[in-house]
Structures are given as C-alpha cells and as structure tokens.
Amino acid sequence: MAEFFAMGGYGFFIWMSYGVTALFMVTEVLLLMRRRRTILQRLSRIRRAKIGVSHEAQT
C-alpha cells in the first residue's frame, strides 16, 4: 500500500496533480449546487413578495 502511494519516488508529483484536479472538479460542482440553491431561495422570496402584494391589492 505504502509502495503504491510512493509511486516509485514520484508520489509527490503524481498525488499533487491528481489531488488538485479532484479538488477543483469537486469544488466546482459544490459551488454550482450552492449557487443554484441561493438563486432558488431568492426567486421564491420574490414570488412570495409578489403574491403578498397582489393579495393586498385585492382586499
């Protein structure tokens, strides 16, 4: 196992490459999921505000 991670002495270079790549890809997906959540929250607030206004106009 340790031998596998040592990669014949090149472990640092290989795992830094693969690690940073994985980190970037995962982070991008997480950031996009968070962005989507924030947008949806904001939109539903706008919607509720609109409904509230139209109710007031009717009464």
Place this chain on the structure above:
Amino acid sequence: MAINWFKYSSPASFYPLAGRMIPWAMAVGVLTGVAGLYVGFFVAPTDYQQGESYRIMFIHVPAAWMSMFTYIVMAVWAVAGLIWNTRLSSMMATALAPTGAMFTFIALWTGALWGKPTWGTYWVWDARLTSELILLFLYIGFIALQASIDDPRRAARAGGLLALVGLVNVPIIYWSVKWWNTLHQGASISFAKAPTMAAEMLLALLLVTLAFWAYTIAVAMMRVRCEILESERQSNWIYETVEGLR
C-alpha cells in the same frame, strides 16, 4: 420521428432538458473516470524511461485537449449568439468558460508537476506550455469582461465579439509561439515520447478524456440552468415549472 430541435433553443424548453441530462452525464463521467483511473494506475505498465511519473499524463493530456476544445466550442456558441441573437447560445458560452479555464489551469499545473521529474524544472517556455498559458489569459479575459458588464444583453454580445476576435487570433498566437520557441530552444529539452504507447496507456487516456467530456457537459448544464434562472426571473414559466418554486 422528426425532433424539432428549434424547440430547445428557447430557455423555457431547454431548462428541463438540461436538467434531465445532468445525472446521465455525471454518471458517465464518474464511471469512465473510475475506470480510467483503475486502468491508469493498476493495469498500465510502468514506463521504461520515465518510471511512474508518466502517470500524470492521464490527466494532463485530457485536460489540455479539453481546454482547447472547450475554447472552440465556447467561441462558436458565443459567435452564434452574436449572429442570430439567440440568448441560449450566449448563455452556453458563458456556462462553458469557467470550466474551460479550470481545465486550462489543470493542464498547466499538471504539466509543471510532470516537468519537474522529467525535465528537472517546473516550467520551461515550451511552445505548448506557453500557448496554454496564453489560452488561460484569453479565458480569464472573456470571463472578466462578461462579469464586469451589468446589462445581460451587452454582456452576451460583447463576449461574442471578444470570442470572435480570439478565434481569429488563436491560430496566429499559437503559430508565433511555436516559431519563437523553436528559434530560442536549445537541444537540452526534447519531448522523450515513447515510440509506441502501450495499448493500456491509450485506453486509460481515452477513458479519462471521456470522463472529462461528460463532466464538462454536466457542469455546463448546471451552470446554464443557473444562468437561465437568473435571466428569466421576470418570466412566469419558471414559477410554474421549476421544482422548489411552485
């Protein structure tokens, strides 16, 4: 059965289609990615010249391919948006740019980490590395220009024009850098390519490339959905169809 493709050129009908594509693309990406890593680390033999360090190739080369291919696709979408004034095309370009920039950075990063054990230095002004660096600048310019324009219509059209200018210039830049490099480069560094690549290495390379493709599609679809939601907040359809808003 004829599919009406133009139906999907409107954000309202593309939004659910993009949503259906995301899980499939993600699944393909994860499966081929895991398969590619398995072949790359456990099946492909150790390179007789470079030892284990060559295994960086399995992300470096696909990332470099992806970075260039994504730029072309992004520019084509942006220019299409400029010519036909279709909002969705411009949104696709905006959605692809950050992922393309990310793969460009990954190609540079892994290239540096591969260069250290192979050439003895993290950075050489090699034609490919230098062109990749300039490509990163072009991506950043596109993203920065769109980010600093508030009016979405102007942002889309300005991005389209910039992408068009970039598309014309990229071959000239690439060729100049190549020429500059061959003139200045001593014989000290040469790409020590193995004469024939083992079939397992090629397989791993192709699998990871496929994984990056699928990943790019999935992430671009996620981002384009966010773009659609942001630009369509005045329209009623999103409040009627988007789950979580009804």
Place this chain on the structure above:
Amino acid sequence: MFAAVRSVLIRDLTLAMRRRADVLATLIFFVIVVSLFPFGVGPDAELLRVLGPGVIWVAALLAAMLSLGRLFAGDYSDGVLEQLLLTPQPLAALALAKVLAHWLLSGLPLVLIAPVLGLQYGLSGEALRILVITLLLGTPVLSLLGAVGAALTLGLRGGGVLLSLLVLPLYVPVLIFGAGAVDAGLSGMGVDGHYSLLAAFLLGALILAPWATAAALRISVE
C-alpha cells in the same frame, strides 16, 4: 467619406494638442519604464545589449495600453460617440480615423524616441535601424487591436485593468516578431521575414480591426 475621416482625425489631433500633458505622459511613462530596467537587472553592458530590444518593445506595449483607455472615453462621456454612430458614414472608417489619431499621438512619438533609449542599452546602429522599422510596423497594430478592446470596455468599472487583460494576450505575436527581429538581424539570419510578417499583421489588422471596433462600439453604446 474621406471628408468625414479627415475631420474626425483633425478634431482628435486638435483636441490632443489642447491637452498636451496627456500625450507627453505616455511618452514619459515609456522613457521611465525603459530606464528602470537596468536598476532591476544590473548595469552589465552585455546583458543590457541582449535585453534592450525586448525591454523597449514591452515598454511600448504598456505605454500603448496606458493611452488606449482615453481613445473613446472622452467621446463617450460627452455624447460625441452617439453622434458618430448616427452619421451616414461607415462607422469602421471613423473608427479607423480615431485609431490613426491615437497612433500619431502615442505610437509615433515612441518610435521616434526609441533610438535614444536604444543607445542607453548600447544597441548598435544596425540594431537601432531594425528596432525603429519594427516599431514603425508594429505600433499601429497595437493601436488597431487595442481599439477593439477599448471599445468593448467602454464605460465599465475597472476598465483599465480589464482592457489590458483583454488586449495584452493578443499582442504576443507582434511582440515576438518585433523584438525577435533585432536578434535575428544581429545574428545574420536576415530580417526580411520578420518585416514581412509584421507587415502582414498590420495589413490584417487594418482590414479587420476597424470592423470589430465599430461592432464593439455599437454593442457598448446601445
């Protein structure tokens, strides 16, 4: 059409002559940047001779960037640009006139002062001749390409930094062949190829850049 081009050109030159400080500032910036380099790399004459053409070229790029922000900004803020967009004359021709004025005011002075700065770096007469010819062919390309970026970033916050981000990568080919010509000339490889390529860049930019600038102006002003 030529009358319109001429009047735009004369107008820009007159305006610049009323505010000479702006023109001078670009030139002085160029001189200072070039003169700062020896402090950074040391006064070794041999090293400076090698670095000279590249330093002068990079400083020329930066100086061109510095003045590009003003290319359309004044006309944009006082509404002249909108009038230019409404004229029946082709906008590309008017943009070309403005670019020409920009080059005469901020490109040509750099070309004229470059030999003096080249002497500071110990460049030979032959090297100076090549340097001036390449600058003469190359700096108009900088103005032409830069105009597209200036038009795109018109009125944006952080316009100056953004402009350099957009335009500097596009300057790479001009820099490579402009600064490379001196090396090639001194090592006896012949510089005709460099001249032809720079001339080709200039021709290509002359044909394409005014159109792109006009399109960018329409996008930005609308």
